[in-house]
Every structure is written in structure tokens, then in C-alpha cells.
Amino acid sequence: MTLCATKFTPEVLLSAPRRSAAVPNPSGKKALFxxxxxxxxxxxxxxxxxxxxIESGQSKVLVEDLNASEPTWLEDDVFFYLKRGDKGSTKIIANSTSESGPAGYEVVAFDGSLSNVKTTKLASGIVALVFSALTTPEETLAxxxxxEKPLSSAKIYTSLFARHWDKWITENRNSLWYTALEKKDGKYVPAAPGLFNALAWTKLSSPVAPFGGTGDFDVSPSGLIFVAKDPTIDPAIYTKTDLYYIPLSDFTEGNPPKPQLVETPGLEGYSGSPTFSHDGRKIAFTRMRSRQYESDKTRLLLIPDVGDLSKVEEFYKTEDGEGGWDARPDHIVWSSDDSSLFVTAEQAARNLIFTLPSNPKDAQDLPKPVKTTDGSVGDVRQLGDSSAKLFVTSSSLVDNSCYSVLDPSEGSASIVSSSSKQGKTFGLTRSSISSITFKGAGDYNVDALVMTPSFFERKKKYPLCFLIHGGPQGAWTDSWSTRWNPAIFAEQGYVVVSPNPTGSTGYGMALQNGITGDWGGKPYNDLVNAFEYIADNMPYVDVDRAVALGASYGGYMINWIQGHPLGRKFKALVCHDGAYSTLNQWSTEELFFPIHDFEGTIYDNRETYEKWDPARFASEWATPxxxxxGELDYRLPVTEGLAPFNILQAKGIPSKLLIFPDENHWVLKPENSLVWHREVLSWINKYSGIEEEQQAAVADALARDVQGARIWS
Structure with missing residues (x-):
């Protein structure tokens, strides 16, 4: 029986079960997660x-093991998973979902850490497996x-990318490795004498660090397709990743053919989501145009025949090169007959599924969204090998994990399983979610998500919790988060407003690109307009007790607000891993980011960096x-938190510093995250007056208990 929370607290959020995307079996009747x-x-x-x-929505435990991960189907009732072994090894363990099937058994073990597995079945019945693994300069598994551990801790570099995200760069790199399994005497055994490095001696690395995974490659009976950084240019200066194809007819032998480059003239940015058609002859993928803009618009592309990589067709291509579809397609799924594509893309604070013909010549009308359940799509799979239906993993602002079946032909969606009973186990409902639209700083409108407490009464007033998102090319969406969850703040007694101002994704490229070279301009004025709209049109919001919070670019904006009039509208501010001085942007690792967003290098365009520098206005800082x-945040080094704290302290402004020596740009460890939530809530509750209200409520409850004891004594 699932217990319901009496109140949605940080402890409830962080201890709630976290489900992966679910993967249906070939018949579409069961799914692993x-x-x-x-x-x-x-x-x-x-x-x-x-x-x-899938039919009943019921689930059962197959394996309980902290070292087990990535369950993958081999056949309708047989699967395998990766098991972390002793001394950094990885085992492949096969198992059956049927009680009459064989018990779990070890298929093979490898001396290295394997992950991101994908499979394909060959005509011979052999199952080909592709993994990613850390690889040494000698092209062996790392x-x-x-x-052997070095005697010195010294690190020496002569090129860019000394460190990336939260790690110092070593000589090891990601590579793709393949092998094969076959079935003998009712059990799966290796069909190849070990693992083979598909990228050996090519200087290519895939998946692309630091966040690349299974979305960076795909496998079919015809071969392997993957994306990798261009090794001839500096990866810290440019975003360019290319698409490569390796024809492989046999996954049981080494010495694979040399990767073949797929050229896309006019498009030189990130490549992504390479996906084979079911027949293995076609490939759909995405690519950006700019090679220095990490958030550029992705274009949807097709290779009609892997036998001729020179022919690449673009969907919705226009003569001006801008593309006719003003969206950023991402995840790609082929229909069972390969006649259609299903792609995910952001639209107005949701991640949706769009459908279009798989032939660009037939794609005349812009894609339309497929009906889905509430919230945002996280993963899409075909429901079985021959089904026309889709199996979708999604989440929302009130539901942390939902599995559903979509029928695109009928435009219907039915929920199979919701981890939180659509929010009920958290005490949350969709009635707490709404949105507002207000005029932006220019000739455009801006949207914001609004979340009210579960105990909301329109006749009462609640202090404002104003959330500013990071990116800056990002957005607040109707999806679940364990790091910035609006419901956590709402359940404290706030009305939470989360604006998507200039720079936000999902509202067209004009709004997104409007932030370039204008970090503290239109986005700041959009937020000013948001605050004024709330004050004038939402009488149940107490703007005199408002607090504002932001992380990353949102943290930058908190520091910017501190030095500007909007900062005096808030009782307290919270800045998580934010930029204190834009003149320090070149202490980051991915230099293409400041080069794009500040329209040049700091030595060629220092004026723009200085113009939007929060440190320039430190004399105006006054709000607690x-x-x-996090000290492992190499994107925004820890000095970006220490410097503003020192200034606030020196000026005598109430301030507090919370440092996590073992966290990066995000606080991921549960015990650390609990401290994060407690400190953040304690800070804003103190200055908004909610702490005083909570203390009064506790005192009142104790008084009632005492009075009740007297009555019954």
C-alpha cells in the first residue's frame, strides 16, 4: 500500500522513489524500468x-541490487542488466521475467566500467551490443x-579544456565498444572473443562529454552511427560535433572499418539524436547551424540511404537558412512501418511529441503535437516491434513519474502507471497549477507558470516566491524536479511564480535569441514587468513579502537584481551557483558559451562583458x-560565490554562505540536498514572515493540546 504524505516537504521530495524511463518488450505487453x-x-x-x-499497470521486483543497472530486453521474456563488479569490472547478467525461465546467470565480465548499452538483433539471431566506456590512449578499456596511482597530484596542461564540468581532464576518453551474444542450450553466451573498440586510433570520442549518453549513437544490423567532436578544432571554443557512420555486418570481429563522415554544408554546430529506421537503411538526426552556440535551433535531417552518405535532406528547409519550423526537435522515434517520425520538442513550458512524414518531400505542413497526458514528455518508445502505438515516460509539476500509452491515429492517451498516483501521494493536484501572460520589455508577451499551495484560499494573501531559471537558454516547464521544485515552496505557504522571460526556450527562437549580448537588459525588464503584473492583477499575492531565488544564470540575475531597483522589492534573495562578475566568465571551461552570449571574446569585446557585470553595481546592494x-562547479568557480558573500558581509548586509565541497553545479547527494532545502526555506521564511506564522501555528496547536488535556483530566 502506498502511503500519502501529510505535507509535501523536502524529506518527502528527496526520499520519493525515482523511476527511470520504462522500456517495452518486443510484444509490447511488459516493460522494464x-x-x-x-x-x-x-x-x-x-x-x-x-x-x-502494461495492461494492468501492476509491477513486481525482478532484481534488488545497488550494483545493477540498465535492464535491456534480449527477447520477450528474457533480459540482461549491467552489474558493477569488484575492482571496477562490469558483468552482464541475463535473467528471465517468467517464473519458469532460467534463474539469473553471468554471461560475461569485462575489466572496465561499461554503460549506455544499445542492442540490435542480426539476421543470424545473434544479438549485437554496443556500450560506451572510458578508454586509454592505448585504446584499451580504462x-x-x-x-597505477601517480606519486604526485600535479596536473599539467598545454591546451584548453584543462577541466570540464566537474572533472579535471585526463588522457582517457569516451569510446564506443561492441560485442555480441548468442543463445546456446537455452542460455546466452558470448558470440565474440571480447570487446572491440569501434573508434580505435580515430581520435574520435563518443558519447560527447560531459552529458552524452545513448542519445549520441545508435546501432542496427547495417552498422553503427554516432556523434563526436571534430578533433581538428578546439572543443572549448567550438560546439561542432559531426555525425559518423561505421558499416558493420559482423559484430563478432575486431578491426572495424574507418568511420565515415556525414557532411551537412551550412550546418556546423551540435549534431544529435542519430536514429536508424527499422530496416537500418535510413538515419534521422538533428544538427545546429552555429558552431559556437550551444542552444542554437536544431534542424531535423534525413539520410535516405546509408549506402550514400553524400545525400542529406533537411526537413522544412528555407532559402534563408532559418528553417520553417520554429522549434528545436530533439528525441526521434520511427513509426513501426518507417513512414512517420515522432520527435519531441519544447512548446510553451511543455515537452511534447510531434508527428511528421519521414520523407522531407512529404513534410509540407508543420508538425502537430500528439495528444499526451499532463506535463512534459521525458522518453518515447514504440510499444512493441510492430505496434502503431507509443509508450511514453513523462512527469509534471505534481507527478514525478508517469507511464502512458499513446495512440497517434486516434489521438488518445491512457495512463498505465503513475508513481505518485498523479500527485495524490504528495497531496498535490493539478488545480494548484496555472499560468499568466504579461507584456514583455518589447513587442512580445511573456508567460509564467504559477503554483499555489494545496491549502490555497483565494480570499487570503500569500507571499510571493519569484523563481528565475538558469540557462539562460532554458525554461520553467510543467515537469518534475528534485532540485528546483515549485511545489516545495508553495507548500510552505507561497504563491510561486516562475517566469519565462527573454532567453527562454520553447517560445520561438526570436525570444530565445533576444538575450544574446543583453543579459541584464530585456530579461531584467521582463522580470520587472512580471512583478508589476503580479502586484496589479493577483490580489491574493502579497508582493510586500516577496522573495526571489535563482541558480546559474538565475543566480546571475539575482546578483544583477541586487544592484537595481527590482532588488528593493524583495525581502530576501537566494543565489545558487550564480555569476558575480561577467568579467570572470573566462574562468569557465566551455568558452564558446561566453563568446556567443557576449558576442565575442573578452579581449575583443570587453565592453559587453563590462556592461552586464553585476559587480559594477555592488554599491547599491542592500537586500539580505x-x-x-559547489566547489566542484568548474562552470562557475566557487569564487563567484565567495566574492559576493564577502561584499555583503563587508557592507553589513544580512547574508549567509552555504558551500558544498563535494558538489558541482548541482546539489545531487540526498543528504546535501536536504541541507540545501532546509537552509533555503529557513532563509526565505525568515524574511517573508512565514517562519513567524509557522511558529504561531505550532504555539496555537500546543495551546489547543494543553486545553484539551485539561478538559479530559
């Missing part, structure tokens, strides 16, 4: 692999746990502020 949870009572994590019956930073 992983689920993990953290116990604050025992201070430990649990992890399970579970089986979902195993940091067994390699909490600063949070």
Missing part, C-alpha cells in the same frame, strides 16, 4: 529493477580502480542574501 530511493532514517540508497505489466556554491 529501474527505481531507486533514499532513506533518511537509514541514510542509504536502495535500487531495484522492476517489471511492469579502469581507474586498478590503474543567501549564497550557495
Amino acid at each position: 529501474s527505481v531507486s530511493a533514499w532513506s533518511f532514517e537509514e541514510h542509504k540508497k536502495t535500487s531495484q529493477i522492476k517489471l511492469l505489466d 579502469n581507474p580502480e586498478t590503474e 542574501q543567501l549564497l550557495i556554491h
Whole structure:
């Protein structure tokens, strides 16, 4: 039986089970998924692999093991998973979902850490497997746990990317490795004498660090397709990743053919989501135009025949090169007959599924969204090998994980399983969610998501919690988060408003690109307009008790607001891993980011960096502020948190510094995240007056208990 929370607290948020995307089996009747949870009572994590019956929505545990991950189907009732072994090794364990099937058994083990597995079945019945793994300069599997440790901790570099995200760069790199399994005497065994490095001696690396995964490659009986950084240009200066194809007819032998480059003239930015058609002859993928803009518009492309990589067709191509579809397609799924594509893209604070013909010549009308359940799509799969239906993993502002079946032909969506019973186990409902639209700083409108407490009464007034998103090319969406969850703030007693101002994604490229070279301009004025709209049109919001919070670019904007009139409208501010001085942007690792957003290098265009520097206005700072930073944040080094804290302290402004030595740009460890939530809520509640209200409520409850005891004594 699932217990319901009496109040949605940080403890409830962080200890709630976290489910992976679910993967249907070939018949479309069952699905595999992983689920993990953290116990604050025992201070430990649990992890399970579970089986979902798609018709009934019921699930059962197949494997309970912290070292087990990535369950993958081999056939309708047989799957395997990766198991982390001793001294950095990885085992492949096969298992059956049927009680009459064989018990779990080890198929093979490898001396290294494998992940991001994909499979394809060959005509011979052999199953080809492709993994990613850390690889040494000698093109062997890297195993940091067994390699010889250096006597010195010195790190020496002569090129860019000394460090990336939260790691110092080493000589090891990501590579793609393949092998094969076959079935003998009812069990799967290796069909190849080990693992083969598909990218050996090519200087190519895939998946692309730091966040690349299975979306960076695909496998079919015809071969392997993947994206990798162009090794001839500097990866810290340019975003350019190219698409490569390796024809492979046999996954049981080494010495693979040299990767073949897919050229896309006029498009030189990030490539992504390469996906084979079911027949293995066509490839759909995405690519950006700019090679220095990480958030450029993705174009949807097609290789009609892998036998001729020179022919690449673009969907919705226009003569001016802008493309006719003003969206950023991402995840790609082919229909069962390869006649259509289903792609995900952001639209107005939701991630949706769009459908279009798989032939660009037939794609005359712009894609239309397929009916989905509430919230945003996280993953899409075909429901079985021959089904026309889709199996979707999604989430929303009130539901942390939902599995549903979509029928695109009928325009219907039905929920199979919701981890939180559509928010009920958290005490949350869709009635708490709404949106507002107000005039932006220019000739455009801006949207904002609004979340009210579950105990909301329109006749009462609630302090404003004003959330500013990061990116800056990002957006607040109707989706779940364990780091910035609006419901956590709403359940404290706030009305939470989350604007999507200039720079936000999902509202067209004009609004998104409007932030370039204008970090503290239109976005700031959009937020000023948002605050004024709330004050004038939302009588149940107490703007005199408002607080504002932001992370990354949102943290930059908190520091910018501090030095400008809007900063005096808030009782308290919270800045998480924000930029204090734009003149320090070149202490980051991906230099293409400031080069694009500030329209040049700091030595060629210093004026723009200086214009939008929050440090210029430190003399105006006056609002109490909490600063949070992770020491492993190499995107925005920890000094960006220390400097503003020092200034606030020197000026005598109430301030607090929260440092996590073992966290990066995000606070991911459950115990650290709990501290984060407690400190943030304590800070804003103190200055908004909610802390005083909570204390009064506790005192009132105690008084009632005492009075009741007297009556019954």
C-alpha cells in the first residue's frame, strides 16, 4: 500500500522513489524500468529493477541490487542488466521475467566500467551490443580502480579544456565498444572473443562529454552511427560535433572499418539524436547551424540511404537558412512501418511529441503535437516491434513519474502507471497549477507558470516566491524536479511564480535569441514587468513579502537584481551557483558559451562583458542574501560565490554562505540536498514572515493540546 504524505516537504521530495524511463518488450505487453530511493532514517540508497505489466499497470521486483543497472530486453521474456563488479569490472547478467525461465546467470565480465548499452538483433539471431566506456590512449578499456596511482597530484596542461564540468581532464576518453551474444542450450553466451573498440586510433570520442549518453549513437544490423567532436578544432571554443557512420555486418570481429563522415554544408554546430529506421537503411538526426552556440535551433535531417552518405535532406528547409519550423526537435522515434517520425520538442513550458512524414518531400505542413497526458514528455518508445502505438515516460509539476500509452491515429492517451498516483501521494493536484501572460520589455508577451499551495484560499494573501531559471537558454516547464521544485515552496505557504522571460526556450527562437549580448537588459525588464503584473492583477499575492531565488544564470540575475531597483522589492534573495562578475566568465571551461552570449571574446569585446557585470553595481546592494556554491562547479568557480558573500558581509548586509565541497553545479547527494532545502526555506521564511506564522501555528496547536488535556483530566 502506498502511503500519502501529510505535507509535501523536502524529506518527502528527496526520499520519493525515482523511476527511470520504462522500456517495452518486443510484444509490447511488459516493460522494464529501474527505481531507486533514499532513506533518511537509514541514510542509504536502495535500487531495484522492476517489471511492469502494461495492461494492468501492476509491477513486481525482478532484481534488488545497488550494483545493477540498465535492464535491456534480449527477447520477450528474457533480459540482461549491467552489474558493477569488484575492482571496477562490469558483468552482464541475463535473467528471465517468467517464473519458469532460467534463474539469473553471468554471461560475461569485462575489466572496465561499461554503460549506455544499445542492442540490435542480426539476421543470424545473434544479438549485437554496443556500450560506451572510458578508454586509454592505448585504446584499451580504462579502469581507474586498478590503474597505477601517480606519486604526485600535479596536473599539467598545454591546451584548453584543462577541466570540464566537474572533472579535471585526463588522457582517457569516451569510446564506443561492441560485442555480441548468442543463445546456446537455452542460455546466452558470448558470440565474440571480447570487446572491440569501434573508434580505435580515430581520435574520435563518443558519447560527447560531459552529458552524452545513448542519445549520441545508435546501432542496427547495417552498422553503427554516432556523434563526436571534430578533433581538428578546439572543443572549448567550438560546439561542432559531426555525425559518423561505421558499416558493420559482423559484430563478432575486431578491426572495424574507418568511420565515415556525414557532411551537412551550412550546418556546423551540435549534431544529435542519430536514429536508424527499422530496416537500418535510413538515419534521422538533428544538427545546429552555429558552431559556437550551444542552444542554437536544431534542424531535423534525413539520410535516405546509408549506402550514400553524400545525400542529406533537411526537413522544412528555407532559402534563408532559418528553417520553417520554429522549434528545436530533439528525441526521434520511427513509426513501426518507417513512414512517420515522432520527435519531441519544447512548446510553451511543455515537452511534447510531434508527428511528421519521414520523407522531407512529404513534410509540407508543420508538425502537430500528439495528444499526451499532463506535463512534459521525458522518453518515447514504440510499444512493441510492430505496434502503431507509443509508450511514453513523462512527469509534471505534481507527478514525478508517469507511464502512458499513446495512440497517434486516434489521438488518445491512457495512463498505465503513475508513481505518485498523479500527485495524490504528495497531496498535490493539478488545480494548484496555472499560468499568466504579461507584456514583455518589447513587442512580445511573456508567460509564467504559477503554483499555489494545496491549502490555497483565494480570499487570503500569500507571499510571493519569484523563481528565475538558469540557462539562460532554458525554461520553467510543467515537469518534475528534485532540485528546483515549485511545489516545495508553495507548500510552505507561497504563491510561486516562475517566469519565462527573454532567453527562454520553447517560445520561438526570436525570444530565445533576444538575450544574446543583453543579459541584464530585456530579461531584467521582463522580470520587472512580471512583478508589476503580479502586484496589479493577483490580489491574493502579497508582493510586500516577496522573495526571489535563482541558480546559474538565475543566480546571475539575482546578483544583477541586487544592484537595481527590482532588488528593493524583495525581502530576501537566494543565489545558487550564480555569476558575480561577467568579467570572470573566462574562468569557465566551455568558452564558446561566453563568446556567443557576449558576442565575442573578452579581449575583443570587453565592453559587453563590462556592461552586464553585476559587480559594477555592488554599491547599491542592500537586500539580505543567501549564497550557495559547489566547489566542484568548474562552470562557475566557487569564487563567484565567495566574492559576493564577502561584499555583503563587508557592507553589513544580512547574508549567509552555504558551500558544498563535494558538489558541482548541482546539489545531487540526498543528504546535501536536504541541507540545501532546509537552509533555503529557513532563509526565505525568515524574511517573508512565514517562519513567524509557522511558529504561531505550532504555539496555537500546543495551546489547543494543553486545553484539551485539561478538559479530559
